[in-house]
Amino acid sequence: MTGPAAPALLGVRHHGPGSARAVRAALDQCRPGAVLIEGPPEADPLVRLAADPGMRPPVALLAHVPDDPGRAAFWPFAGFSPEWAALRWALDHGVAVRFIDLPAAHTLALRDPEREPDRGEKGGRSAPGADPLAALAAAAGYDDPELWWEDAVEHRRGGGPTGGDALAPFEALAEAMTELRDGFGFGPGNGDGDGGGPGLGDRGDGDGYGYGYGDSDVGEAADRARDVVREAHMRLKLREARREFGDGIAVVCGAWHVPALAEKRTVAADRQVLKGLPKVRTELSWVPWTNRRLARHSGYGAGIDSPGWYGHLFHAPDRPVERWLTKVARLLREEDFPVSSAHVIEAVRLADTLAALRGRPLAGLNETTDAVRAVMCDGSDVPLALVRERLVIGDALGEIPDEAPATPLLRDLTRLQRTLRLKPEAVERDCELDLRKDTDAARSRLLHRLRLLGIGWGKPVRSRGGLGTFRETWRLRWEPELSVRVAEAAAWGTTVAAAATAKAESRAVATPALAGLTSLAERCLLAGLPDALPTVMRVLADRAALDTDVAQLARALPALVRSVRYGDVRRTDATALGEVAAGLAERVFVGLPAACAGLDTDAAAEMRGHLDAVHQAVGLLTESGRARTPDTREHVGTAEPSGTAEAPGPAEAPGAAETGTGATGPAGTSGGDPDPALPEDAGGDDADRRERWAGVLRVLAERDGLPGGIRGRAARLLLDDRWLTEDRAARLMGLALSAGTEPAEAAAWIEGFLGAGSAGGMLLVHDESLLALVDAWLVGVPPAAFTSVLPLLRRTFSAYETGVRRTLGELVRRGSPGSRPAVPGEQDAHGFGAGLDEDRASAVLPTLYALLGLDPDPRRDGGGACQGDSGGAGSGGGCDGHLLPTVEGRSGGMAGANRTAGADGTAGADGTARADGTARPGAKAGPGGTATTSGTDRGDTPVRTEGGALPAATGATTDGTGR
Incomplete structure (x- = not known):
C-alpha cells in the first residue's frame, strides 16, 4: 500500500489511545514533510494555536453559520485522539499540517436545519448487519466487536521504532478494511467505483469526529452518499499536497477511508462528485470540550464510554x-x-x-x-x-488561549468570568452568593443575564445556608454546547449586558401572557437590566389593563411582588413595579370571589394554589411598603356571647379601656359586627390593603356555593394570620362538616383547611375541639360515601410528618375532650399523662427567662417578667417599665405577655378588652394588676400587636378561679 514513493496512509480509530500511540510511532519512523488530517480545511489557520501553552485538551473545532448560529458542528480532540497526536507531532517538528475532509461550508449546508443533532442510542450507526468490525471480531472468536478492537489495537503493547516496523499495523489494518469494503459492496467495482460505508465500529466514521452530529434518521444510503463526497474531496486534497510537498507525506484518517484514498481515480471524476454542492458562509474557532461530552452518544458527543480510562491508557502505558x-x-x-x-x-x-x-x-x-x-x-x-x-x-475541561478567534460576546463573557472569579468547570458545583457583597451581586447579575440569553451555565437552587432574600445558590456546570448558545446570543449584542437588554425588550413585545411578562420583569430586576425595564413595564401595564381573567392576574401577581421586594435587596428602583403590583392586587381582590364560583374539582385545586400565592404576595407587598405590621386584626367573627371576655389587643387605646367603650375594628366597624363587604375605596396604604384582603378571604370562607377546598383554605389563611378566632374557626368547620354537606365537599373543605404540610396536623394536635369535629364527622360518613372521600383524606393526612400522625392517632384513641373529666388540673394535657406536675413545670421557668433575656419578677410568685422600657416599648411593658400583669391562679401563668398596660402597670382601669376590639365594662383589675372577672377569659385567644402575632393571654375560668 505504501512505500518510499507513496504517502503513508495511517488508518485510525478516532479517540483511540492505542491508535494515538501507533500514529506517533509511525510519524517518528517515516518523518513526513507534511501531515494531512481528517478535518475541515477552514481550520488550517487555527492549527498553530494547538501549540500554544494555553491550549489544553479536550478541545474542539466549532463551525457555525454566522446568520444562523444554531447550525453548527464540532470536531472534538482529546489528548488521546490520534488526530491530536499527529497535530502536535507536526507542530513540534515544524512540519506543515493540512485538514483534508469536506469543508464545513458544505457540511453545514447539507445538514437539515430542522433536525436536532442526535445520534440516537449508538449514534451514526448503520444497519445492524452492516457493521464491518463485527465480521472481523466474529472471525477472531469475539462476540463484541468493541472488545476485539480494544484487545487487538488499543491494549497492544510495544509497536514503537524499537519494537519493529511502526507502519506494519497500519498496512495490516488497511488490508483488512479493503476486504471488508469489497465484501460489503463498497469496493471499486461497485457502481461508480467509489463507495461510502459505515464508520469504524458501531459509531460511524465520525465517532463524534468529522461532522460532530449524527445521521441516524437519514439512513445507510445517505451515509454512503456522504462518504462518497467526503472521500472524493480527500483525494483531491491529497493530490494537492503531493504536488506541494512531494510524496513524503502522511495521512491520518479513519481506517474505513484508507482503501478509498489508495484508489486510482481521475481528478475529473472526483470533481464531478463535488459539483453542485450547496455552500454557506461559516466561521470556525476553538472551544473547550469536556470528557463528559466525549462520553455521550447523543448530540455532539463522541460516544466514548470511558474517556477517563482511555486517557489513562495513553498517558500511562x-x-x-x-x-x-x-x-x-x-x-x-x-x-x-x-x-x-x-x-x-x-x-x-x-x-x-x-x-x-x-x-x-x-x-x-x-x-x-x-x-x-x-x-x-x-x-x-x-x-x-x-x-x-x-x-x-472524568471531569476534565479543556482550555483555549486568549489569542483564539472568538465573538465579541464570548470575549466579554470570558472577561467577566475572570473579573468575577467564576471559572467554567465541567464538574457540577454549588456557588453560594451573598447579595450584600458587591462581587457576589455582580456574579448573580451575570448568571441571571446568561439565563435570559438562553446560556444555561448555572441554574438557581434552594439555598441551604439561610432563608434571607440576600442569599442565592447556583448550581454551575459548563457544557460545550454553551459555546453554540453564546454564538447564537451574539446576534443580540456585543456584551452580555447589551445582549440581555435587547433580548428582554424583544421578548416583552412578543410575550402574550401576563404571567410571562411579570416573570420577565422579575428576571430583568434580578439581572440588573434597568434599560429594559421601561419597555417591559409599558407592555406589562398595557396587558394588565386589558386582561380580565382573574386566574391570569393571580398567576402574574406573585412574580411581580417578588420583583418589588427583591429590587430593594439589589438596590434597584422598583417603584413602577410596585404601582403595577398594587393595581393588580386590587383587581384580584374585586374579581376573586366571583371567579371562585362554579369551579370543578381541578379548577378549584388550581384556584386554591392561586389563593395561596396571592396571600403570600399581599404579605410581601405589605412588607415592601413599610417596616411595621398592621394593628390588631382579630375582627372576623360575630360577637361572642356576653358571658365571655376575650383578651385585649395590644394596640387598644388606654382611653377606650378606661371609658369602657368598644374599640372599632380595622375596617372602621365594631369587632362584634358582621363581616363587612369589600371597601369601596380601592386606594389606601398597605394596612388598608391587608384589611381588604382579609375581607376577601372572609367572603370566600363564608359564602355558600363555593368549592369546599377554597372555603377551607380561606378559613385557614384567616386563622394563621390571627384574623379568625379559634372558636370562629371551629364554628366554620362545624358548618362545613354538618350533616347537610355532601361528604366529598366536606372532605375538600378539610383538605383546604388542614392541608399544606404538617402545619395542619399541628393545628389539630393543639386544638382538640377541631380534632373532635373532624373525628365526629369522619365517624358519621355513610359507608357508601366513605370510599369516595378516602383519597382526599389520605392525601391530606399523608403530608403530615410521622410524629404528627402518631400524636393525632394517640389523641383520637384517648377520646374526645368531652369524654374526659372536666376537673381543673386533672384533665390530660396534650401528649402527656393525667394531670400536670406543676413543680416540674415551674422548674423550667428560670431557664426560660434566661433564654428570653428576662428577669423574674421579685414581687410575684414566679409569674411575670420585666419586659420593655418606659413607654411600653419592645414587647409591651407598662408605661413605667414595670412588669406585665399576671392572672391569678396557676403558678407561672402569664396574662397576655404583650398586653399594653396602663400607666400604673395594671391591665386597664375598669375593663378588660375583648379580642374583637371592644372592651367589656364591669371587669375590674385586682391589686397589683391582677385581672379578675366573673366571666370566662379564654386562654387560647390569639392577639396581634405592632410586632406581629404573639402568645395568647391566660385568663380566669368560668368560676373566676385562675388557670
Whole structure:
C-alpha cells in the first residue's frame, strides 16, 4: 500500500489511545514533510494555536453559520485522539499540517436545519448487519466487536521504532478494511467505483469526529452518499499536497477511508462528485470540550464510554492496571472509604486473573471494575458510581488561549468570568452568593443575564445556608454546547449586558401572557437590566389593563411582588413595579370571589394554589411598603356571647379601656359586627390593603356555593394570620362538616383547611375541639360515601410528618375532650399523662427567662417578667417599665405577655378588652394588676400587636378561679 514513493496512509480509530500511540510511532519512523488530517480545511489557520501553552485538551473545532448560529458542528480532540497526536507531532517538528475532509461550508449546508443533532442510542450507526468490525471480531472468536478492537489495537503493547516496523499495523489494518469494503459492496467495482460505508465500529466514521452530529434518521444510503463526497474531496486534497510537498507525506484518517484514498481515480471524476454542492458562509474557532461530552452518544458527543480510562491508557502505558487501581484507591480514601495498600495489591491480582480467565492480553476496564467492586467496595455498586463519574469518565475541561478567534460576546463573557472569579468547570458545583457583597451581586447579575440569553451555565437552587432574600445558590456546570448558545446570543449584542437588554425588550413585545411578562420583569430586576425595564413595564401595564381573567392576574401577581421586594435587596428602583403590583392586587381582590364560583374539582385545586400565592404576595407587598405590621386584626367573627371576655389587643387605646367603650375594628366597624363587604375605596396604604384582603378571604370562607377546598383554605389563611378566632374557626368547620354537606365537599373543605404540610396536623394536635369535629364527622360518613372521600383524606393526612400522625392517632384513641373529666388540673394535657406536675413545670421557668433575656419578677410568685422600657416599648411593658400583669391562679401563668398596660402597670382601669376590639365594662383589675372577672377569659385567644402575632393571654375560668 505504501512505500518510499507513496504517502503513508495511517488508518485510525478516532479517540483511540492505542491508535494515538501507533500514529506517533509511525510519524517518528517515516518523518513526513507534511501531515494531512481528517478535518475541515477552514481550520488550517487555527492549527498553530494547538501549540500554544494555553491550549489544553479536550478541545474542539466549532463551525457555525454566522446568520444562523444554531447550525453548527464540532470536531472534538482529546489528548488521546490520534488526530491530536499527529497535530502536535507536526507542530513540534515544524512540519506543515493540512485538514483534508469536506469543508464545513458544505457540511453545514447539507445538514437539515430542522433536525436536532442526535445520534440516537449508538449514534451514526448503520444497519445492524452492516457493521464491518463485527465480521472481523466474529472471525477472531469475539462476540463484541468493541472488545476485539480494544484487545487487538488499543491494549497492544510495544509497536514503537524499537519494537519493529511502526507502519506494519497500519498496512495490516488497511488490508483488512479493503476486504471488508469489497465484501460489503463498497469496493471499486461497485457502481461508480467509489463507495461510502459505515464508520469504524458501531459509531460511524465520525465517532463524534468529522461532522460532530449524527445521521441516524437519514439512513445507510445517505451515509454512503456522504462518504462518497467526503472521500472524493480527500483525494483531491491529497493530490494537492503531493504536488506541494512531494510524496513524503502522511495521512491520518479513519481506517474505513484508507482503501478509498489508495484508489486510482481521475481528478475529473472526483470533481464531478463535488459539483453542485450547496455552500454557506461559516466561521470556525476553538472551544473547550469536556470528557463528559466525549462520553455521550447523543448530540455532539463522541460516544466514548470511558474517556477517563482511555486517557489513562495513553498517558500511562507502563503498568496501566497498577496505576489505575492506585488512582481508584486514592479517590475512595478521599471519600472516607477504608481502602489500604493491601486492597490495591489484591485488586491488581484479581484483575490480572480475570483477564487470563477471559483470554484477554491485558486487564481492561471490565476486569478492573470487577476487581474494584469485589475487593474495595465489598460488592457494592454505590462507590463504583463515584469511580465512574470521577475517573472512568472524568471531569476534565479543556482550555483555549486568549489569542483564539472568538465573538465579541464570548470575549466579554470570558472577561467577566475572570473579573468575577467564576471559572467554567465541567464538574457540577454549588456557588453560594451573598447579595450584600458587591462581587457576589455582580456574579448573580451575570448568571441571571446568561439565563435570559438562553446560556444555561448555572441554574438557581434552594439555598441551604439561610432563608434571607440576600442569599442565592447556583448550581454551575459548563457544557460545550454553551459555546453554540453564546454564538447564537451574539446576534443580540456585543456584551452580555447589551445582549440581555435587547433580548428582554424583544421578548416583552412578543410575550402574550401576563404571567410571562411579570416573570420577565422579575428576571430583568434580578439581572440588573434597568434599560429594559421601561419597555417591559409599558407592555406589562398595557396587558394588565386589558386582561380580565382573574386566574391570569393571580398567576402574574406573585412574580411581580417578588420583583418589588427583591429590587430593594439589589438596590434597584422598583417603584413602577410596585404601582403595577398594587393595581393588580386590587383587581384580584374585586374579581376573586366571583371567579371562585362554579369551579370543578381541578379548577378549584388550581384556584386554591392561586389563593395561596396571592396571600403570600399581599404579605410581601405589605412588607415592601413599610417596616411595621398592621394593628390588631382579630375582627372576623360575630360577637361572642356576653358571658365571655376575650383578651385585649395590644394596640387598644388606654382611653377606650378606661371609658369602657368598644374599640372599632380595622375596617372602621365594631369587632362584634358582621363581616363587612369589600371597601369601596380601592386606594389606601398597605394596612388598608391587608384589611381588604382579609375581607376577601372572609367572603370566600363564608359564602355558600363555593368549592369546599377554597372555603377551607380561606378559613385557614384567616386563622394563621390571627384574623379568625379559634372558636370562629371551629364554628366554620362545624358548618362545613354538618350533616347537610355532601361528604366529598366536606372532605375538600378539610383538605383546604388542614392541608399544606404538617402545619395542619399541628393545628389539630393543639386544638382538640377541631380534632373532635373532624373525628365526629369522619365517624358519621355513610359507608357508601366513605370510599369516595378516602383519597382526599389520605392525601391530606399523608403530608403530615410521622410524629404528627402518631400524636393525632394517640389523641383520637384517648377520646374526645368531652369524654374526659372536666376537673381543673386533672384533665390530660396534650401528649402527656393525667394531670400536670406543676413543680416540674415551674422548674423550667428560670431557664426560660434566661433564654428570653428576662428577669423574674421579685414581687410575684414566679409569674411575670420585666419586659420593655418606659413607654411600653419592645414587647409591651407598662408605661413605667414595670412588669406585665399576671392572672391569678396557676403558678407561672402569664396574662397576655404583650398586653399594653396602663400607666400604673395594671391591665386597664375598669375593663378588660375583648379580642374583637371592644372592651367589656364591669371587669375590674385586682391589686397589683391582677385581672379578675366573673366571666370566662379564654386562654387560647390569639392577639396581634405592632410586632406581629404573639402568645395568647391566660385568663380566669368560668368560676373566676385562675388557670
